Amino acid sequence: MGPLNGLRVIELAGIGPGPMCAMLLADLGADVVRIDRTEDSGLGVPMAPRFAVNSRSRRSISLDTKSAAGREAALRLIDGADVLIEGFRPGVAERLGLGPADCQARNPRLVYGRMTGFGQSGPLAEAAGHDINYIALTGALDAIGAAGAKPLPPLNLVGDYGGGALYLAFGIMSALFERQRSGRGQVVDAAMVDGAASLMSIFYGLHAAGHWAGGRGANLLDGGAPFYDSYETADGRHVALGALEPKFFAQLAARLGLDARFVRGQYERSLWPEMRAAIAAAVKTRTRDAWCAELEGSDACFAPVLSIAEAPQHPHARARGAFVSVDGVVQPAPAPRFDRCPPEPPRPAPKPGEHTDELLAEAGYGAAEVAALRAAGAAR
Numbered sequence: 362m363g364p365l366n367g368l369r370v371i372e373l374a375g376i377g378p379g380p381m382c383a384m385l386l387a388d389l390g391a392d393v394v395r396i397d398r399t400e401d402s403g404l405g406v407p408m409a410p411r412f413a414v415n416s417r418s419r420r421s422i423s424l425d426t427k428s429a430a431g432r433e434a435a436l437r438l439i440d441g442a443d444v445l446i447e448g449f450r451p452g453v454a455e456r457l458g459l460g461p462a463d464c465q466a467r468n469p470r471l472v473y474g475r476m477t478g479f480g481q482s483g484p485l486a487e488a489a490g491h492d493i494n495y496i497a498l499t500g501a502l503d504a505i506g507a508a509g510a511k512p513l514p515p516l517n518l519v520g521d522y523g524g525g526a527l528y529l530a531f532g533i534m535s536a537l538f539e540r541q542r543s544g545r546g547q548v549v550d551a552a553m554v555d556g557a558a559s560l561m562s563i564f565y566g567l568h569a570a571g572h573w574a575g576g577r578g579a580n581l582l583d584g585g586a587p588f589y590d591s592y593e594t595a596d597g598r599h600v601a602l603g604a605l606e607p608k609f610f611a612q613l614a615a616r617l618g619l620d621a622r623f624v625r626g627q628y629e630r631s632l633w634p635e636m637r638a639a640i641a642a643a644v645k646t647r648t649r650d651a652w653c654a655e656l657e658g659s660d661a662c663f664a665p666v667l668s669i670a671e672a673p674q675h676p677h678a679r680a681r682g683a684f685v686s687v688d689g690v691v692q693p694a695p696a697p698r699f700d701r702c703p704p705e706p707p708r709p710a711p712k713p714g715e716h717t718d719e720l721l722a723e724a725g726y727g728a729a730e731v732a733a734l735r736a737a738g739a740a741r
Contacts, residue, residue: 368537369442371435375447375448382446384415388695389699396438400425436458439459451481474549496515497512507577523557525556594651596650600644690709
């Protein structure tokens with residue numbers, strides 16, 4: 362049933378890192394209940410629920426939380442919850458009557474997870490933004506991209522999901538651990554600018570030590586080193602090389618037929634332009650699949666650059682069951698893995714309000730009360 366079996370999470374519907382955090386908890390067995398709006402929210406990219414992978418494995422109830430009856434229904438669900446996740450701008454949950462003080466007055470053990478871009482305080486707290494804006498403030502965006510080119514957005518992995526969803530999930534689980542000692546919940550203020558900055562910790566250390574030069578594509582891990590970069594193959598595809606350590610680079614160099622002086626002077630930056638040209642020329646002589654046959658599985662630190670369509674079909678992914686098909690949609694499997702209590706396979710994302718009657722009944726509402734809520738437009 363998963364290691365989080367028995368954990369009840371209430372998710373106030375949103376976009377981006379909030380749903381991703383809820384998915385991570387649901388994947389590992391938590392009972393996640395999403396409170397959707399009764400009207401079309403316009404959240405995210407319009408598509409059928411089965412394609413909303415980040416919304417998988419939870420139940421949905423549609424409530425008008427702006428109405429007194431809808432708000433009370435939401436609070437009755439929260440009364441029996443361990444965790445609440447919300448991703449509104451600061452102050453919005455309070456204006457709805459669903460802020461931390463409102464919820465914890467009724468449920469003192471509640472861990473209240475707040476997901477924002479800039480945090481609950483500070484001069485930018487109320488400002489609108491997205492992943493690219495948050496990581497721009499941390500030094501992360503400035504460091505990503507080719508030499509001499511503009512900064513390149515790394516999808517929305519660094520702010521929304523790495524610095525946001527993962528840090529919120531970690532914060533929630535930390536607060537739950539502390540609750541075992543104190544018996545009390547607390548507020549987790551997860552800001553994407555904070556999380557993205559934390560992800561940059563090693564680079565701040567390298568910069569302080571004088572080992573991280575200014576400019577993109579000029580350092581060891583940003584494509585500046587020729588032995589840590591991607592290269593085009595004979596068929597127009599690409600391979601990724603990551604032979605940082607001398608012993609691994611020696612293997613790569615031997616397989617590519619590089620001059621021995623490159624191995625002896627791997628970290629001599631004056632050799633890097635010539636080394637890069639030699640590697641590029643060698644890689645260009647074969648197709649991507651031919652290089653896979655030559656290098657994959659060796660200590661040359663090699664991998665083919667796969668597309669989203671190709672990745673699930675790779676033999677290693679297939680052997681580990683790294684991808685699953687849910688309602689005909691191929692998607693990543695839950696991670697990480699557990700030997701004693703593996704989670705159930707993911708379930709398709711619910712339609713908004715799909716479980717409204719079921720969840721209201723669990724909250725103690727009778728059939729007549731449910732009908733009254735529906736008639737008043739407080740539930741859908």
